[in-house]
Amino acid sequence: MIQFDNVSKRYPNGFEALRHIDLTIEQGEFVAIIGLSGAGKSTLIRTINRMHDISGGTLAVDGINVMDLHGRSLRAFRRRIGMIFQSFNLITRTTVLKNVLTAFVPDLPWWRAVLGIFTRAEKTRALEALDKVGILDKAFVRADQLSGGQQQRVALARTLAQNPQIILADEPVASLDPVTAKQVMDDFLRINRELKITVLLNIHHVDLALQYATRVVGIRAGEIVYDGPAGQVDQAALDAIYQGKQEEPS
Structure with missing residues (x-):
């Protein structure tokens, strides 16, 4: 289980990338995070394995407060979490x-x-x-x-x-053509279903998020504005996430 409790992230320049994040992800879920560029999607993903430290609140994985981990314990913790990059x-x-x-x-x-x-x-x-x-x-x-x-x-x-018990993917198909992107997403889905590995990815292809994920989390300006089943994402939810500026799938 991944649990965010009132998590915030402020960078040294004062920019607040995450604000008041309350989010619980159960083992075995396939969750897509969507939102405009700069909304905080990558930051949220990268706090889970301590690539970025949080500034406030509590972030726990399987009951372990990730901010309490240092040195060898942090390295051992990261071995349980796979990371995929664009x-x-x-x-x-x-x-x-x-x-x-x-x-x-x-x-x-x-x-x-x-x-x-x-x-x-x-x-x-x-x-x-x-x-x-x-x-x-x-x-x-x-x-x-x-x-x-x-x-x-x-x-x-x-x-x-x-x-790994968890796979984090930071825009894993952003640089791929549509056909290849679907093939890679098929791999994520099969791994999630067959191996029961939690998959948490941020993605700007809204159509792929709705097709493959079982749950969608929408972020706007560092705050969660939608959290629910992928099959229930409607135009009102997309408007809340993108403020009428939905990114075109590439």
Whole structure:
């Protein structure tokens, strides 16, 4: 369970990115966060794994106050939370398999990490993760030879290899064409349903949010203005979120 209790986030320049956020996400949910650019979607996602610290209120994951975590405990906590970015964050000059194997690096002895030595069990887990997203046949292909959709699937496989309870995705399909975006969203949905992993993503494709998520959270100017089932999002809800300036799906 992820629980925000009156959470706020103010940046050093005084900009208040989040205000009075009260939000509870149960294990296994598929939640899409929508809103205009600058509304606070990415900030909200990134507070969950402490990429951004909150300024006020309480944020807890499975009853653990994330602001109480430091050093080793924070690193261990982050291992339970996978993070997917728009830019994929792959090592493009090496193979797909080696990219997925980097998921294990934080847990390796320093000498294995430096030499790139992985056990058979680790390699098997990496290959299984690639199989789950349908690109096992690309394991020994260099990452820079893949399409954008395939690269995002490698990033997803890398996250799956760390066996997360939660996957956070920050605009994961923003740079993909519509057909490829749907394929990647299919992967998220299948992983959510089959592995019962909580998926929380922010997305500017409203149509994809309504099609794939079971729940939609709408943010405007750092505040939640809609929270409900995706199937109940109507024009009034979209007007509240976008103030009549709905972003066009790309």
